[in-house]
Amino acid sequence: MEKEGALVDFGKNLISTLSKRNIVVRFPVPIDRTYRDTWNIIGTHHGHPVRCAQESETTVIHGEIVGVDFSLCFGCEKCIEACPTHVFDLILDESGQPVVDPIREEDCILCLVCEIVCPVAAINVKSEGGSDDTLNSLLEGTRG
Amino acid sequence: MFDVLLTKDEREIRDEVRRFVRDKVDRDLILAMDSKTKEYPYEFIKAAAKENLLGLRFPTEYGGRGLGWVSEMVALEEVGVLGIALGCAYSLPSIVGEAINKFGTPEQKKEYLLPTLQGKKICGEGLTEPRGGSDFFGTNTTAIKQGDSFVVNGEKRFVAGGVGADYFLVYAKTNFEAPPHQSLSAFIIDRDMGVKVEEEYELMGCRGMGAARIVMKDLEVPESNLVGGLDDGNSVFNAMMVPERLTSAAGPIGMGRAAIEIAVRYADKREAFGRTIKKFEAISFKVADCTTDLDAARGLVYRAAKKADTGEWCRKEVSQAKVFATEAGFTAVHEAMQILGGIGYTDVYPIERLYRDARLATIWTGSNEVQKLIVQNEVFGEILSEDRTLKRDVELDTPGSHKTDEKVFTEDPKKYYPR
Numbered sequence: 101m102e103k104e105g106a107l108v109d110f111g112k113n114l115i116s117t118l119s120k121r122n123i124v125v126r127f128p129v130p131i132d133r134t135y136r137d138t139w140n141i142i143g144t145h146h147g148h149p150v151r152c153a154q155e156s157e158t159t160v161i162h163g164e165i166v167g168v169d170f171s172l173c174f175g176c177e178k179c180i181e182a183c184p185t186h187v188f189d190l191i192l193d194e195s196g197q198p199v200v201d202p203i204r205e206e207d208c209i210l211c212l213v214c215e216i217v218c219p220v221a222a223i224n225v226k227s228e229g230g231s232d233d234t235l236n237s238l239l240e241g242t243r244g
Numbered sequence: 245m246f247d248v249l250l251t252k253d254e255r256e257i258r259d260e261v262r263r264f265v266r267d268k269v270d271r272d273l274i275l276a277m278d279s280k281t282k283e284y285p286y287e288f289i290k291a292a293a294k295e296n297l298l299g300l301r302f303p304t305e306y307g308g309r310g311l312g313w314v315s316e317m318v319a320l321e322e323v324g325v326l327g328i329a330l331g332c333a334y335s336l337p338s339i340v341g342e343a344i345n346k347f348g349t350p351e352q353k354k355e356y357l358l359p360t361l362q363g364k365k366i367c368g369e370g371l372t373e374p375r376g377g378s379d380f381f382g383t384n385t386t387a388i389k390q391g392d393s394f395v396v397n398g399e400k401r402f403v404a405g406g407v408g409a410d411y412f413l414v415y416a417k418t419n420f421e422a423p424p425h426q427s428l429s430a431f432i433i434d435r436d437m438g439v440k441v442e443e444e445y446e447l448m449g450c451r452g453m454g455a456a457r458i459v460m461k462d463l464e465v466p467e468s469n470l471v472g473g474l475d476d477g478n479s480v481f482n483a484m485m486v487p488e489r490l491t492s493a494a495g496p497i498g499m500g501r502a503a504i505e506i507a508v509r510y511a512d513k514r515e516a517f518g519r520t521i522k523k524f525e526a527i528s529f530k531v532a533d534c535t536t537d538l539d540a541a542r543g544l545v546y547r548a549a550k551k552a553d554t555g556e557w558c559r560k561e562v563s564q565a566k567v568f569a570t571e572a573g574f575t576a577v578h579e580a581m582q583i584l585g586g587i588g589y590t591d592v593y594p595i596e597r598l599y600r601d602a603r604l605a606t607i608w609t610g611s612n613e614v615q616k617l618i619v620q621n622e623v624f625g626e627i628l629s630e631d632r633t634l635k636r637d638v639e640l641d642t643p644g645s646h647k648t649d650e651k652v653f654t655e656d657p658k659k660y661y662p663r
Contacts, residue, residue, distance in 0.1 A: 234381035237425035237478065238614070239621040
């Protein structure tokens with residue numbers, strides 16, 4: 101059992117390392133959902149920010165409303181087919197790999213269908229702000 | 245056994261509904277609904293309407309009987325023994341009816357409330373959306389004014405009567421600037437206006453009520469179908485939540501009662517270790533506990549109903565009743581199954597169906613967790629706003645009450661930092 105555990109850990113580390121080195125790893129290491137707060141903006145592309153993780157300058161996420169992790173995306177285009185508002189376009193990244201870019205992210209209607217269809221969990225759509233006000237309406241009723 | 249709390253009229257309505265449930269509801273209807281071969285219990289609605297049993301609280305001119313809330317609760321408990329689906333069918337005219345009776349125009353009452361209570365129109369309600377039900381005021385469905393109409397876009401999920409109802413009471417966002425409780429409006433939307441059904445849910449229980457996801461795409465709804473004031477869906481919602489939650493509370497008492505009655509008869513006859521199993525406290529105490537809880541639930545439901553009759557704000561009482569009664573009802577069914585053992589898990593007894601049904605009661609019409617949020621909010625408000633001089637200060641009745649240094653509520657986290 102111990103050996104198995106060590107193997108799994110090794111596998112995870114390897115995948116994580118490969119992923120950070122922008123080597124396409126078709127394994128579900130989901131996009132970092134905190135990237136808007138924790139990753140550094142290194143530039144813009146078609147009006148949306150491009151961020152990179154602090155520990156790796158080669159791993160980038162494109163987009164503010166709709167974030168796509170370019171180290172995970174392998175350009176399968178499922179999101180392009182599914183998106184009702186045509187947010188995504190297929191482009192080639194710096195290393196010539198096909199990836200989808202949230203080029204019209206301002207058209208996103210937050211339906212999350214892209215998150216659902218993405219086979220490698222490379223996409224994260226910004227959730228709306230807190231709903232303390234709707235909770236207060238529920239609790240306070242007419243006295244709200 | 246609860247006669248002591250009921251008036252003569254309330255006892256009479258109980259007995260009347262009890263007879264209706266005994267004689268006028270076909271067993272085959274219940275079985276067909278549960279086996280998914282029945283879409284919606286139209287005949288049950290028509291039979292109840294024929295006996296003038298729908299919407300008991302509403303004025304006689306609109307098809308009701310002008311009775312009080314307690315009468316309706318008493319009736320609901322009796323209907324509850326049929327299971328949650330028929331309880332739901334019986335409750336919907338009361339829930340949707342509350343909105344129309346209280347906030348509707350005379351035309352709306354004539355066109356919708358009256359035929360609903362006559363069993364000629366089937367009503368449904370659309371509150372929960374795919375994004376959630378608890379966060380009601382986060383409603384995404386919109387209604388935009390265009391001339392004399394509103395254009396409605398949105399979806400509602402888990403709509404009982406999504407398949408089967410003629411019209412729906414639907415909430416939609418009409419104000420995009422105001423705070424949430426001033427941003428929603430209630431509308432009556434006819435199915436014929438273009439409501440589409442996109443998903444019929446396969447449910448664990450509560451079957452045969454046409455639970456579906458309905459979609460409204462660019463529906464033109466006449467302004468005359470607005471219920472209550474524009475942007476004042478909040479008032480309609482709060483009024484509707486009284487029957488919504490009270491009927492949810494009373495039905496499971498009937499389910500729990502029915503299950504325990506089966507279990508008591510079973511335990512009185514079934515033998516193990518040379519005696520009837522009721523001789524074992526592990527069995528008989530379940531009966532004691534469950535019936536005590538069901539009685540306590542009734543007490544809470546009647547108390548809330550009596551407060552609702554006064555017209556006063558009764559949200560705490562209603563939510564307390566909803567939580568306690570749905571849990572007491574489910575626990576009673578659960579324990580009844582335990583008393584019957586393996587055979588209770590089969591369809592030889594109806595307990596497995598009641599079990600699947602009763603499970604829903606703790607989830608719908610505002611989950612019990614949401615009810616508890618409401619209850620605590622009301623209780624904190626009550627206690628913290630009361631005049632403390634009117635009561636004995638019990639906090640002082642202890643030898644150390646003067647030790648104010650020990651009564652610590654907060655402290656500067658940097659209190660011991662080096663300076």
